[in-house]
Amino acid sequence: MTNLNRVEFTLSDVLQAYRLxxxxxxxxxxxxxxxxxxxxxxxxxxxxxxxxxxxxxxxxLKRYLAHAAQANLCESGSIEEISTHKVMKSGTHLFGNVISSLMNAGKSLVSCIKKLLDFWGNNAKREHPARDGCSGRTRLGFCAVGGA
Known part of the structure; x- marks a missing residue:
């Protein structure tokens, strides 16, 4: 069952999306x-x-910030995407700084978030974007959305 338009999305498209x-x-x-x-x-x-x-x-919160890092890459003209899996595994020390800043009434929050987003932008890019275009989420034209 779906609310997608039958004319715009074929059964094959819906099944492929469901597999995701x-x-x-x-x-x-x-x-x-x-x-x-x-x-x-x-x-x-x-x-x-x-x-x-x-x-x-x-x-x-980490996924939201990962999408913000993705938005930063897009603004700089990069077509590479951020891996949410890599985000979960990395940047823990910098993410802790963000949480500490929040606990201190937001002192230096912008600086902490910028350092974290820059770190993920440099170190958490997807490994196989070409493969994703053939078999993954981008096959149907899905792309990263959201973020700050």
């Missing part, structure tokens, strides 16, 4: 793999629940 649903599964994998869930050392169900919710907030 694994992106949602990747978000859950990123949360489990990079949020330290295996290191929770507490018996408090409330604390565990709070830490899990915070993991979702962090992954959402």
């Amino acid at each position: 649903r694994w992106q949602i599964e990747l978000i859950f994998k990123e949360i489990k793999s990079y949020s330290g869930w295996h290191r929770f050392n507490t018996k408090s169900a409330t604390l565990v629940f709070s830490l899990i919710l915070m993991s979702f907030v962090v992954v959402t």
Whole structure:
């Protein structure tokens, strides 16, 4: 079931897009793999629940900032895309600075975010953009959107 226009999107297009649903599964994998869930050392169900919710907030914020890094690349004329997977794995020290800045009433927040976006713009680019054009999300013309 879809709300896509039947004239504009063929059944083949819809099925191909549906196959990309694994992106949602990747978000859950990123949360489990990079949020330290295996290191929770507490018996408090409330604390565990709070830490899990915070993991979702962090992954959402990192993805949002990854798209902002993508927007920065586009503004500079680059056609390369940012890998959200690489974003999850890298820049932890710089992301921590962003969070620390937020906890200090936003002091130096713009500078911290700029350093993080520049880092990801240089170090978190997708590995195989040509392959993505043949078999991945860009095959249907999907492209990175959003960001700050």
